[in-house]
Amino acid sequence: MKTARVLWVLAILCIAAASDISWGSTVVVQNASFETGGFGTLSSWTGTGSFGSDDGSIGYVNIDTSSNTIPPDGSRAGYIQGNGSSISQSLSGFAVGSNYWVSYRENLRRGNDSPNMSVSLGGTTIVSDHAVTYNGQYYQPVISSAFPAGNATNTLTFTTTVPSGDRTALVDDVNVWTLDGNMPNAGPRANSSFETPTALGPNGFTYGPGGAHWDFTGGGGIARNGSDFSNPPAPDGTQVAFLQGSGIIFDVFGTFEAGRLYQLTFYDAARPGFGGNTYQVTLGGQTLTFGGNTTRTSTSTSWSSITSDVFTVTFDGPQVLTFTGLNSTEDVTTFFDLIQFIPEPSVLMLLVSGGLLLWRRRNLERH
Numbered sequence: 001m002k003t004a005r006v007l008w009v010l011a012i013l014c015i016a017a018a019s020d021i022s023w024g025s026t027v028v029v030q031n032a033s034f035e036t037g038g039f040g041t042l043s044s045w046t047g048t049g050s051f052g053s054d055d056g057s058i059g060y061v062n063i064d065t066s067s068n069t070i071p072p073d074g075s076r077a078g079y080i081q082g083n084g085s086s087i088s089q090s091l092s093g094f095a096v097g098s099n100y101w102v103s104y105r106e107n108l109r110r111g112n113d114s115p116n117m118s119v120s121l122g123g124t125t126i127v128s129d130h131a132v133t134y135n136g137q138y139y140q141p142v143i144s145s146a147f148p149a150g151n152a153t154n155t156l157t158f159t160t161t162v163p164s165g166d167r168t169a170l171v172d173d174v175n176v177w178t179l180d181g182n183m184p185n186a187g188p189r190a191n192s193s194f195e196t197p198t199a200l201g202p203n204g205f206t207y208g209p210g211g212a213h214w215d216f217t218g219g220g221g222i223a224r225n226g227s228d229f230s231n232p233p234a235p236d237g238t239q240v241a242f243l244q245g246s247g248i249i250f251d252v253f254g255t256f257e258a259g260r261l262y263q264l265t266f267y268d269a270a271r272p273g274f275g276g277n278t279y280q281v282t283l284g285g286q287t288l289t290f291g292g293n294t295t296r297t298s299t300s301t302s303w304s305s306i307t308s309d310v311f312t313v314t315f316d317g318p319q320v321l322t323f324t325g326l327n328s329t330e331d332v333t334t335f336f337d338l339i340q341f342i343p344e345p346s347v348l349m350l351l352v353s354g355g356l357l358l359w360r361r362r363n364l365e366r367h
């Protein structure tokens with residue numbers, strides 16, 4: 001009897017939580033991280049001109065252990081070189097009438113002049129022609145304009161144009177996003193617990209590691225338990241992110257829905273012996289707040305569970321989540337782990353009220 005009531009309450013909660021899951025669909029990009037391919041070849045993509053995949057062995061992708069300009073996702077990036085070269089892939093599964101967004105990372109082959117690159121989907125330009133610049137330690141995240149799907153199948157195309165010379169654009173981590181009623185993805189693909197990469201050097205930490213999915217600048221990086229950063233054991237897994245001085249950590253999250261409520265949760269801790277950083281968290285151009293404050297300073301060398309104030313967004317689609325270190329004058333560091341969005345408070349309240357209802361019924365049965 002009790003089991004039946006538990007199931008009944010759970011069913012009601014599931015229906016309520018899923019009530020706005022009604023539209024959109026999943027569009028999968030094959031070989032989206034360009035991990036399969038080589039010189040002049042790229043699995044699942046059709047290319048024109050000069051294109052391919054590189055892990056540094058060809059010399060297009062920058063592998064620089066001092067600045068760690070290695071691909072952000074996996075170990076290889078795609079390259080498109082020269083005037084009018086392109087890579088295309090026919091994508092299926094679009095829900096006609098729904099909006100879609102494409103995100104990807106771009107960088108410039110080091111030492112090259114900038115090529116221009118544009119992106120189209122279904123023949124519509126969704127990222128306008130722009131100069132691809134050298135971003136050094138990180139790949140620049142790019143988010144397209146919204147694409148209203150008119151067909152179930154649409155071709156995604158990246159095209160480079162150059163006025164002259166040997167100019168090469170690098171691309172990685174292509175994603176197609178749509179509103180699906182679910183919370184923004186903070187799952188394994190986003191490496192929200194910083195468990196990859198596992199090769200962090202003899203001192204147990206790396207500034208700006210490639211293959212982390214996250215991007216880093218300056219004093220941003222990943223450390224494992226027992227590293228020379230003296231980070232306390234990770235609250236989740238065995239690795240954490242660190243933000244030293246004016247470093248930055250960022251990644252693309254989605255899909256957000258205008259007017260909807262969100263909260264961000266994570267753990268933070270201050271570096272023993274050095275002190276914690278002051279930092280700011282932004283989602284696109286929006287600054288998240290913590291207890292009404294637009295910045296937070298970690299002080300405890302033990303892990304604290306942090307939850308942002310509830311916030312709404314004014315846009316639909318994916319957006320860049322950024323943690324920025326603000327103390328550029330002292331050698332202070334804050335560690336982070338398990339950065340993820342949590343269900344909006346209305347769903348949480350429903351879960352709480354459902355739990356209270358169950359508790360009350362159980363007590364009534366006992367009395």
Ligand SMILES: [Ca+2]
Nearest residue numbers: 033073074076
């Ligand atoms: Ca890759």
Ligand SMILES: [Ca+2]
Nearest residue numbers: 193236237239
């Ligand atoms: Ca972790």
